Amino acid sequence: MPIARSGVLWRRIFFLLLIASTASFVSYVQHEFPHGGSRWGVIYGSVGFVLCFLLAFFGVRKRWYRSTFGTVEQWMQSHIYLGVFVLIILLFHAGGRFGDKVAVATLVLVAIVVLSGILGAILYITVPRLLTEVESNLTVDEVSEQINQLGKQMARISSGRSAPFQRIYEQLIRELSPGWLAGWRLLFSRMRRGKAPLADWTNLLSLVQKDEQEELRQLLVVSRQRKELLIRLMYQQRYKNILEFWLYIHVPFTILLLLFAILHVAAVFYYGRISW
Known part of the structure; x- marks a missing residue:
C-alpha cells in the first residue's frame, strides 16, 4: 500500500x-x-x-x-x-x-x-x-430487509403444514437467530468464510409426508439463501465492530x-x- x-x-x-x-x-x-x-x-x-x-x-x-x-x-x-x-x-x-x-x-x-x-x-x-x-452493492438496511422478506417467505411456506414440517421450520429459524450477546460473540468469535454448508436434505425430506416434500425443498432453498445473506451481513458487522471496538x-x-x-x-x- x-x-x-x-x-x-x-x-x-x-x-x-x-x-x-x-x-x-x-x-x-x-x-x-x-x-x-x-x-x-x-x-x-x-x-x-x-x-x-x-x-x-x-x-x-x-x-x-x-x-x-x-x-x-x-x-x-x-x-x-x-x-x-x-x-x-x-x-x-x-x-x-x-x-x-x-x-x-x-x-x-x-x-x-x-x-x-x-x-x-x-x-x-x-x-x-x-x-x-x-460488501455488496446493497446497503446494510437493504440486506436486512431481504433477510426479513426471506424469513416471511419461509413462514408462508410452512404455514398450515404438518407438525414435523413445523419442527424443521422452527429448527431452521433457531439456527439463524443471533442469540444472546450476539454483538460481543461476533466480535471475538472466529468465523469461517464461504457459503453455508448444505444440510442433509435427504434425511429432512424423509421426516415429512410425500405431498409436503416439494414445499420442504422450497423451504430449504429459501433458508439457504437467507443464511448466506445473514453470513455476509454478519461479516460486514464483524469488521465494523472491530473498527469501532x-x-x-x-x-x-x-x-x-x-x-x-x-x-x-x-x-x-x-x-x-x-x-x-
Whole structure:
C-alpha cells in the first residue's frame, strides 16, 4: 500500500525529533542526575504535556468539517507519529525514576493510549480491505430487509403444514437467530468464510409426508439463501465492530490521561518538586 505524502513528511519529522531529543538526553545524563524536576526534565515534561492535549484535539478536528487548518489525513499522520514521540519524550522526562505514583500512572496511561492508537491505525489499514470483500452493492438496511422478506417467505411456506414440517421450520429459524450477546460473540468469535454448508436434505425430506416434500425443498432453498445473506451481513458487522471496538479503549483512556496529566502538573507545583 503506498504511503500518503503526509505520512512520508511526518515520518521524517518524527525521526528528526527522535534524533534531536535522544542527542539532548544523552548529553543531559552525562552532565547531571536525570529526574523529572531538573531543567531538562521539566522541558521534556512540558513538551509531552502540550503534545498530549494537542493530539487529543485530533478527535475534535476530524469532526470539525469547516476547519481549513490542515487536512484530516495530515492530522491523522501527525497523531500517529507524535503519539509515539510523546511516549519517548515522557520516558526521557522521567529519567528512569518512577517513584511518584501519579507520574507512573500517567506514563502507563500514555503507553495504553499510544498502543491502542497504533492498533487503531493498523485496523484502519487492514479492515476496510477485508470489508470490501464481503460488501455488496446493497446497503446494510437493504440486506436486512431481504433477510426479513426471506424469513416471511419461509413462514408462508410452512404455514398450515404438518407438525414435523413445523419442527424443521422452527429448527431452521433457531439456527439463524443471533442469540444472546450476539454483538460481543461476533466480535471475538472466529468465523469461517464461504457459503453455508448444505444440510442433509435427504434425511429432512424423509421426516415429512410425500405431498409436503416439494414445499420442504422450497423451504430449504429459501433458508439457504437467507443464511448466506445473514453470513455476509454478519461479516460486514464483524469488521465494523472491530473498527469501532478499539475506540472503547483509546478514548476513555485518553480522557483519563489528560486528567492524570493535569493532576501530575498540579502536584509538582504544589509540592515544589522543580529544581533548576
